[in-house]
Amino acid sequence: MRAHQENDFPGREIALTFTNPDFAALVTAYGGLGQVVEKDEDFEESFKRALEFADRERLPALIELRYDPDGIAPGKLLSGIREDALTRNAAE
Numbered sequence: 001m002r003a004h005q006e007n008d009f010p011g012r013e014i015a016l017t018f019t020n021p022d023f024a025a026l027v028t029a030y031g032g033l034g035q036v037v038e039k040d041e042d043f044e045e046s047f048k049r050a051l052e053f054a055d056r057e058r059l060p061a062l063i064e065l066r067y068d069p070d071g072i073a074p075g076k077l078l079s080g081i082r083e084d085a086l087t088r089n090a091a092e
Contacts, residue, residue: 003047003072003081023064032060038067 002016022032033053035046043063050061070077 002078006078006081007085010082011088023062023092027060030060032062033057034062034064036066038044 002013005013005016008020024084027034033050035050037043043065048064050063053059054061070079072078072081
């Protein structure tokens, strides 16, 4: 939806900004293991810790993967869609 908004109405995003809870903290509050991974290179170690914890404690382990919200698809950014639409609209 956001990509369509940026393409048809660049810079006028409506009702698509969401705030998530801190999932890692929520799982931790219930006795599980909650981790946040923001870089690809940190995933493997986090995954190992999650597996070890779940096996040892028999409790849930969660890995929250955070990524750039500007990314819409591999090699495609929302800001790029917006720029293309603005350029196209300026030329019309």
